[in-house]
Amino acid sequence: xxxxxxxxxxxxxxxxWGKGYFKINKDGNVDINPEKNKCLDLYKLTQDLIExxxxxxxxxxxxxxxKKRVKLLSDCFDNAIKESKYKGGYSGVYxxxxxxxxxxxxxxxxxxxxxxxxxxxxxKPELLIALSVMKTPGALIICNGFKDVExxxxxxxxxxxxxxxxxxxxxxxxxxxxxxxxxKLKIKPHIGFRCKLSTKGGGKWxxxxxxxxxxxxxxxxxxxxxxxxxxxxxxxxxELLHFHIGSQIPSIxxxxxxxxxxxxxxxxxxxxxxxxxxxDVGGGLGVDYDGSGxxxxxxNYDAQEYANDVVDIIKSICEEKNIHQPxxxxxxxxxxxxxxSVLVFxxxxxxxxxxxxxxxxxxxxxxxxxKQMYEIHNDINKDNYNEFYNDLVExxxxxxxxxxxxxxxxxxxxxxEDLYWSTxxxxxxxxxxxxxxxxxxxxxxxxxxxxxxxxxFQSLPDSWAIGQHFPVMPIHKLNEFPSSQATIADxxxxxxxxxxxxxxxxxxxxxxxxxxxxINENEPYFMxxxxxxxxxxxxxxxxxxxxxxxxxxxxxTDNGNxxxxxxxxxxxxxxxxxxxxxxxxELIENIRLASENSIATGKLTRQESKLLLKHYEQGxxxxxxxxxxxxx
Ligand code: PLP
Numbered sequence: 001x002x003x004x005x006x007x008x009x010x011x012x013x014x015x016x017w018g019k020g021y022f023k024i025n026k027d028g029n030v031d032i033n034p035e036k037n038k039c040l041d042l043y044k045l046t047q048d049l050i051e052x053x054x055x056x057x058x059x060x061x062x063x064x065x066x067k068k069r070v071k072l073l074s075d076c077f078d079n080a081i082k083e084s085k086y087k088g089g090y091s092g093v094y095x096x097x098x099x100x101x102x103x104x105x106x107x108x109x110x111x112x113x114x115x116x117x118x119x120x121x122x123x124k125p126e127l128l129i130a131l132s133v134m135k136t137p138g139a140l141i142i143c144n145g146f147k148d149v150e151x152x153x154x155x156x157x158x159x160x161x162x163x164x165x166x167x168x169x170x171x172x173x174x175x176x177x178x179x180x181x182x183x184k185l186k187i188k189p190h191i192g193f194r195c196k197l198s199t200k201g202g203g204k205w206x207x208x209x210x211x212x213x214x215x216x217x218x219x220x221x222x223x224x225x226x227x228x229x230x231x232x233x234x235x236x237x238x239e240l241l242h243f244h245i246g247s248q249i250p251s252i253x254x255x256x257x258x259x260x261x262x263x264x265x266x267x268x269x270x271x272x273x274x275x276x277x278x279x280d281v282g283g284g285l286g287v288d289y290d291g292s293g294x295x296x297x298x299x300n301y302d303a304q305e306y307a308n309d310v311v312d313i314i315k316s317i318c319e320e321k322n323i324h325q326p327x328x329x330x331x332x333x334x335x336x337x338x339x340x341s342v343l344v345f346x347x348x349x350x351x352x353x354x355x356x357x358x359x360x361x362x363x364x365x366x367x368x369x370x371k372q373m374y375e376i377h378n379d380i381n382k383d384n385y386n387e388f389y390n391d392l393v394e395x396x397x398x399x400x401x402x403x404x405x406x407x408x409x410x411x412x413x414x415x416x417e418d419l420y421w422s423t424x425x426x427x428x429x430x431x432x433x434x435x436x437x438x439x440x441x442x443x444x445x446x447x448x449x450x451x452x453x454x455x456x457f458q459s460l461p462d463s464w465a466i467g468q469h470f471p472v473m474p475i476h477k478l479n480e481f482p483s484s485q486a487t488i489a490d491x492x493x494x495x496x497x498x499x500x501x502x503x504x505x506x507x508x509x510x511x512x513x514x515x516x517x518x519i520n521e522n523e524p525y526f527m528x529x530x531x532x533x534x535x536x537x538x539x540x541x542x543x544x545x546x547x548x549x550x551x552x553x554x555x556x557t558d559n560g561n562x563x564x565x566x567x568x569x570x571x572x573x574x575x576x577x578x579x580x581x582x583x584x585x586e587l588i589e590n591i592r593l594a595s596e597n598s599i600a601t602g603k604l605t606r607q608e609s610k611l612l613l614k615h616y617e618q619g620x621x622x623x624x625x626x627x628x629x630x631x632x
């Protein structure tokens with residue numbers, strides 16, 4: 001098959017979802033390309049890192065991409081503001097919950113300094129991070145989420161450290177907590193109200209919006225809140241109005257509708273006498289995970305269009321109502337960090353249901369039905385495949401029944417299975433151009449399973465939990481035709497630990513297999529799961545006790561070179577077990593005592609005991625994932 005990297009790029013849609021940050025190079029490897037003169041071969045990088053002792057699966061973070069994303073969003077708003085002559089300004093805040101890893105947060109703050117990028121926190125622990133790490137003069141710290149007295153008092157006191165902290169009332173009871181704490185500490189609070197919009201966000205996070213959403217004040221509560229603040233002469237403290245209609249909004253129409261409704265809330269509050277300075281439009285700016293522009297995992301707009309619409313809508317409503325044009329705040333998280341992390345993992349082996357060749361002969365003594373299936377296998381061709389396919393399915397069903405009734409032997413059943421799958425492979429070939437539905441149906445059934453060294457639950461939890469699409473593809477061999485089709489199975493003992501829905505950029509539809517290269521025992525085959533920088537790391541769990549993977553931060557320098565800025569070692573087995581209260585000493589001691597007993601009763605030799613304890617101790621200090629065998 002005449003194949004090259006350009007065809008691979010089309011097949012995997014990398015030029016669509018990669019947004020220029022990911023490409024395929026002439027060597028057939030994936031390139032990381034954050035900007036024009038910075039390019040790094042991901043496969044070569046993986047090999048280098050593994051030579052250094054960093055283990056697969058490994059998460060590679062690229063600060064250069066974070067930097068580009070921070071700048072992009074800021075530039076888009078600057079352009080929109082300039083273009084429409086908007087009188088207010090713009091500030092972004094990064095919601096820490098999207099990825100709280102220290103090195104990443106440090107990078108975001110540092111890249112955001114010139115744009116005054118602030119932080120949003122959704123809980124007390126996140127507030128404690130934000131207060132400590134946010135030192136950019138003038139940058140905002142927006143406090144969302146459930147709040148108790150301690151949370152509120154800490155936020156208020158932080159003003160005395162020079163932090164620009166705004167406490168958003170997410171639930172009506174929080175207003176009293178803030179007012180009481182402010183009175184006690186004699187600190188003027190900076191208060192925000194989060195309003196519940198009736199506009200629903202759409203996509204997978206639709207429940208974040210609408211009048212039954214978890215957070216936000218109803219129109220009645222907002223009116224009560226304003227009146228209360230006026231009554232106690234504290235309306236000056238109401239500085240911000242916030243709304244958030246959910247993450248990953250796929251459609252610009254929904255964004256526009258929410259902006260219109262949110263801006264009306266803003267104008268009404270101004271009319272009621274609230275001296276609002278800020279309008280915080282929340283997160284929701286999408287990431288194009290499949291490149292289609294037309295699904296819940298994609299978006300039908302780009303960052304510039306988003307910024308233009310946000311600014312234009314707010315401006316026109318302010319002009320119409322003749323009110324002050326506020327500082328616009330966004331809480332975009334996903335869009336800033338999703339592109340910056342790639343999970344690289346190796347394929348450990350495969351399960352092939354449909355073998356290319358038959359490794360047996362049908363003998364005279366085999367049951368008649370087995371011989372008939374063998375004839376179908378041999379005689380099927382492009383003219384009869386439809387009829388023969390129906391016969392095949394019927395005979396397979398009969399065979400399974402015959403086996404259940406004890407009429408067919410296990411050897412015969414084994415032949416039937418192989419004949420069935422192998423013939424199905426032929427049917428797929430014949431049906432390819434003639435019967436699309438049958439072809440797709442069979443392709444799904446005959447695809448192989450590639451067993452991969454990672455845990456979906458730890459590294460791609462949204463893929464399992466909500467069917468979120470992430471681009472997955474080989475990171476090398478892309479000049480070679482991917483002749484196999486496979487689903488991806490992870491290391492966990494869970495039938496849900498798999499990826500079997502992939503976006504097909506040729507048909508712009510989903511399919512149940514990924515085109516992959518055949519694997520070769522002596523040559524590692526590496527795949528990448530891309531756009532994993534948002535939410536996945538912190539949502540990941542320890543199912544089957546697979547812990548955090550090794551992670552590295554790579555800065556790309558000129559001429560294809562790079563620096564390894566940070567290596568964050570993944571969890572060892574010992575660490576994971578300690579989360580569950582198992583102590584290493586106790587575990588080892590139990591095995592030692594059991595070994596002594598077995599030595600005493602002659603069941604175990606001293607050498608075997610030594611080997612067992614060696615493996616046990618090494619196992620505890622080792623990686624939770626499958627390790628490459630080190631030669632002794
Ligand atoms: N702000 C709030 C209040 C949120 O709940 C979220 C997440 O849903 C965000 C911001 C971040 O949204 P995104 O990652 O879609 O930008």
